[in-house]
Amino acid sequence: MISLSISLRLTVWFSAILLVGLGLFGISMWFDLDRTLTAGRSQTLLRRADRLGQLLADDGYDGAERPSKKLQEFASATGGGLIEVFRADGTLAYPSPSTAATGFPWPAVKNLRHEDFSELNFAGQPYRVLALPFVSGSHSLVLCLAAPLSNNRQLLQTFSAGLLWTIPLLLILSASGGYLLSTKALKPVDQITTAVRLMSVSNLSERLPVPKTGDELQRLTETCNLMLGRLQSAVEEIKRFTADASHELRNPLSFVRTSAELALRNQHADPGSRHAFEQIVEECGNANRLLSDMLTLARADVGSANLAFETVDLAEIISDVCEKARWLVKARHQTLEVSLDSASTAPVLGDYPSLRRLLWIIMENAIKYTRAGGTIHLSLRAAGHNATLRIEDNGIGIKESDLPHIFQRFYRADQSRSLVDGFGLGLAIAKWIAEVHKAEISVQSQEDVGSAFTVVFPVSAGCPDELTVA
């Protein structure tokens, strides 16, 4: 079934009803007009018959078979000469007063008692005919008069032709007008739909603009806003809980770790206990990293990440991170290539520690998923208003089916990957850091060929004071 918009459906219904209404109106008007016009003709004929009767009464019928001069004049002056006077037996009382009357197919009038209207066609034209009994002295006569109806027919035709023109025109006009009006009336609904569609967990604090119209739309937006309010408080409670829980867990975790470390300081501890304490310390470290990552994301969610934005040079962050990465790369027998235009700077508006973290997450990822002997290539290219950071590796790559999910929280591609350290929060954090810096992070990858992460930063206008060492 085709689903039409409300305004289109309203227009279709409205037009159908209008069409039926206009049709009924046209038909009834047509019949009414026809009746009125015919009645008008009949009146004319009766009036003429009256005057003819008067004329005959003035003259007085004497049985003479010659028409009086007055009758001839009357016939030629009115009705195109379509007048005849018959005797009661149906024979002509006078010779025809005009040639038109001679050939006219007059109805039979023998023994006519009452006035009689009839219609007939002659030479392709419709006529209305009146036969009226008339008494002149001792003679019974019948007056016959005819008038063409062609004028009436033409008028009716013009009328129906007019209707056939105006009905579609009216229909189009009213349908488009109706469509426009209903679209306008329903426009706020579209606005509400768009606004609600743009709502997500990150902007639940926003509200729909309420139209002060006092109608259904106002009630709808108010109801939507109430629902958003309930959703917002529920979501905020969950986020706050995550932040509080990660935070509160740090104290006991710290206690466990320090206890184990203190126990390890005892030189006399047996090797079994030492091993157990070492494992406790290591696991505490892992748990703490997980907690920190969760806390970072929970803070990002509630928008309380407390970032200090200033002009920082991406090139400086890259040298920082590369310095830190070099020993790790060396230990894994990998090669780190850096294409960095030493003269160029890429000033971006950002939070230094966060940007450093973003770069480190991607770098660490590349190192982790590249085999010994592999190469990691890092480049920074500034062009126009963008600075593009690219980290490529020729490692194990990412399956195509995993690609859309790698920035999701706790997403681990597969079992073999879960053997590598980490919790699957790193890239989620990287994505968040990129987002708060209005940068775009993307990934291209092919299994067993390698991956390439690209971050495109908007370059800030201000140039930092900077010394470069050749």
Added chain:
Amino acid sequence: MQILVAEDRPQTADLLRRAFESEGYFVLVACDGDRAVTLGKSKPIDVILLDIMLPRLDGFGVIRKLREAKRRMPILILSARDAMSDIVYGLELGADDYVTKPFELSILMARVRALTRRASAEYPEDLRFEDLILKPSSYELQRGARVASLTRTENALLELLMRRAGAVVSRSALIEEGWGPDSEVSEANLYVFMRSLRTKITQPGERELVHTIRGVGYSLRSATH
């Protein structure tokens, strides 16, 4: 060496006491902020390990009260709070270093050693570079008519930069000067301190003196080239 541990969780306080006593420190414990201030004012204390979330008076209040009372002993914030704003606020109030929980015991020990070592070293003479004057004895810098007070760590960082004015000072040298060897202070940590220090050295409208040397460290120079 006498350490004051300001910590409201008795188990944690006891653990820290044992850890530092095993290293030969004498440890005092304060379980709330008021007590920490009282002890800090009345006892000869060499370094304070301060939690932020303390009952009665929080850690920030303790720093403020002790510094107002002209008590200059090094203060190390030891807190589960790791929000940058908390750390920066603590440093602005006059704390000398911060370590977030959970920490590595050996790192905490190294950082405490660095603080006590630095406290005992004395550099009475003032250092000058252009219109910038550092008074290491009172942790004050003067630029033109403006005077700003520094924390112990900022003081140490600026002192090294001024002694080697014109040359490039590597990040590792700065970290060693500020926190001592084996302290495992990250470069992100150093960045936080350098940022705080730079805003004290150069106010808006003044000429930049501290320059970042990409990939190496920092340098105190008058010109940009």
